[in-house]
Amino acid sequence: MPLPMFRCRHPFRAALVAVCGLLLLLCSASAAASVTIEIRGVEGDLADNIRNHVGEPPSSDPLVVRRFAGRVNQRATEALQALGHYEPEIRVERRREDDRHTIIIHVEPGPAIRITRVDVQFRGEAADDSAFQSLRDRIPLREGDRLHHGRYESSKRAIRNLALTRGYFDGAFETTRINVSLRNQEAEIVLHYNSGDRYSFGDVDYTDETLSADLRRRLVPFEPDDPYHSDGIAALNRNLLNSDYFRDVRVRTHQDRAGDERRVPVEADVRMNRPNRVGVGVGYATDVGPRVRLNWRKPWVNADGHSLSSEAEVSEVRQSLSSTYTIPLTPPLDHRLQFQGGWQREDIEDTETEKLTAAIQRQRVLTRGWTQTLFLRWEREKFTQAGDRGESTLTLPGMSLTRTRSRGGMDPTWGDRQFASVEATHEELGSSIQLSRFRLGTKWLRTYGRHRVVARADGGAVISESFDRTPPSLRFFTGGDQSVRGFRYQSLAPRNEDGDLIGGRYLLVGSVEYGYRIFERWTLATFYDVGNAFSDLDEDFREGAGVGVRWSSPVGPIRLDLAWGVSEPDTPFRIHFSMGPEI
Missing domain, CATH: 3.10.20.310 (membrane protein fhac)
Known part of the structure; x- marks a missing residue:
């Protein structure tokens, strides 16, 4: 078959395309040629500095290489002088083999200054x-x-x-x-x-004065006339962003307006946050099944910066409604007074409870990231535990210490969490029974390249002469996604003669997990959990072990585990699914 013939209607355009193609080919050929720089006689920082000062020729064209080589001596001398060798001897040698160019710099650095x-x-x-x-x-x-x-x-x-x-x-x-x-x-x-004289901080002016002057002043981490330090400006910027009152923050200093008194005015350019924020969350975990969470937050209720938040959660085994009213103290981000109220209903295993709570607490951020909470909580709980009905009214003063640290965003690669609390009550406080309750817990996450280790431990104790009248919310149960995997949620605890769960006086749980990242967002894991809730500390522990996979999804970490209750041979394996960060 004869080849088809094409006629070019624009010969000038065709010639231009051909010339451009030829230039591209020449450039490609030039790029393919190589220029090698060798440095002889010195090594380490001297050689590195010469290489950085000398650089490389822009192309391997012989004329360009020749001109480049002519400037090497001067540049190498300057590089050595910068490191204290003021009288070097340098000889430049240029070689060419086909399209390969080699520039050899022979160096005798001489004595150092x-x-x-x-x-x-x-x-x-x-x-x-x-x-x-x-x-x-x-x-x-x-x-x-x-x-x-x-x-x-x-x-x-x-x-x-x-x-x-x-x-x-x-x-x-x-x-x-x-x-x-x-x-x-x-x-x-x-x-x-x-240095001259040191400047001091002047007044801080806000572009938006919705909040009271007193609260705006307490958000500033320095006083007027304090010696100026840029860390104070950075701290002010952080305070305003973390306060949740503002959605946009920009802090500026005006040294040009300091005047003869050398007081630097500070301007806080801010825009108030939305007055109401509503959020909806949907999730699933094998402990509680599908759940829906609705939250509403009002970042500021009045000019004094009081805030209000409410949250409702609905799942198959738990329904709750809670609200918190917060009053900022001094400093407002680290010291606050809170009033809380809530209702909760649970139906888990052999436990049915309905609880009303009201509390007042004072939170303070201490050194090294610790948060101290002093609280007084009132709660009334109606419950059915293993078929026995009961009702309690308790007034519980107490204290807790917590610290949470993490790095890596929604799916941390490093972090730890510590928690300790003590609470107690007595009939003289209007409570139905006398008891003391202690909790202690820690969790650690560390990553070493592709390897990840997670370890945790939890313990607790209830001391009461009326344990049978103690509400289930203050007894101990364990088992499930976040405790001893391989067992149902809160299915590990002492039982009565009929085999129904009654809860424990003591809690001891430990876990260790190893993970290996196989892809950027995927990690394989193996784990071992041990623990139980006890009436006496000499009772047996329950053990669970298994394997799992972790996915760092766009909405947060997702965990899927296959676990076996290895201490109970007749216990089938269980699937555990949960979402949320490890720390």
Whole structure:
């Protein structure tokens, strides 16, 4: 069959396309050729600095390479001088084999200039500032060291940055000098900095004054006329963002308006958050089955920053409704007073309860991330436990300490959680019974490359002479997704003569889990859980073990486990499904 013939209607355009194609081919051929830079005679930081200063030719064209090689000697000399070798001997050799070019730099660095004297002085108010004295001790310039121009420049930057951080906005170097003696191979470094006067914080002005002046003042982590420090500005920005009162925050300083008093005005450019926020969540866990959660939050109720939140949850075994009214104290983000109320109904295994609660609590953030909560809780609970009906009214004062740390967002790669609480009551407080209750728990997550380890331990005790009248919510049950896998939710506890669960006085649970990440978002896991709820501490533990898979989904971590109650041979394996972060 004859080949079809095509006629070009635009010969000039065709010629242009051909020329462009030819240029592309030439560029490709030029790119295919290579230029190798070899450095001989030195290694380590000297060789690295020469390579960085010399660079590479922009192309392998012979003329370009020749011109590049002509500048190598000067650039290599500058690189060595920057590291204290002022009299190097350098020879540049250029070789070519077909399209491969090699530039060989032969280096004899010569003797190094050594620092014999370092004179760093601060004048002005910085002379009495301990931060500058500490910086002088850390400056990487020491007598006897090889002269290093990079460290000299970084020392100057460190002084300037510290001055700006601490509010010495008029500071300047009076002297910056390196005196080099080639005859003696010695250098003296002189850095004299005059900081001038230190500026102080001025007033903080908000662009939105919906909140009261008193609350706005308490959100500021510094006082007017305190010495200026940039950390104070960063802390103010964090406070405003974390307060939940504002959706947009931008903090600015105006050094140009400081005036003769050197007081720096601060402007907090803010936009108030939405007055009402509503959220709906749908989830599933084998412990409670499908669940729906509805929450409503009002970030501020009044100009004093009081807030209100409510939450409702519905699942097959649990229904609850709760509300919290929060009053910020001082400091408002770390100290708060809360009033709480709620209703909850549960029907789990051999337990049916309906509970009303009311509480007042004071929360304070302590050092190192710990949160202390002092509370007084009133609760009335109607219950049926193993067929026995009961009703209790308790007034429980108590205290808890908690700390949660995590890194890695919704699916943390590092974190831990600690929890401890104690609560007690007596008939003289209007309670039906006398009891004391203690809880202690910890959980740790660590990741090492593809390997991940999760460990947790929980314990508790109830001390009461009227345990049969103690409401189920204060007894101990275990088993399920978050405790001993391989057993039903809250199915591990002492039983009565009929085999019905009655709950335990004591709780001891431990777990260790190892995971290996096989893909970016997928991890295989194996685990071992042990524990029980006891009437006496000499009773037997229950053990569960199994394997699982973890998926870091866009909506959060999802866990699927196959677990066996290995301490109970007749117990079939169970599937455990849960969602949410490990910590």
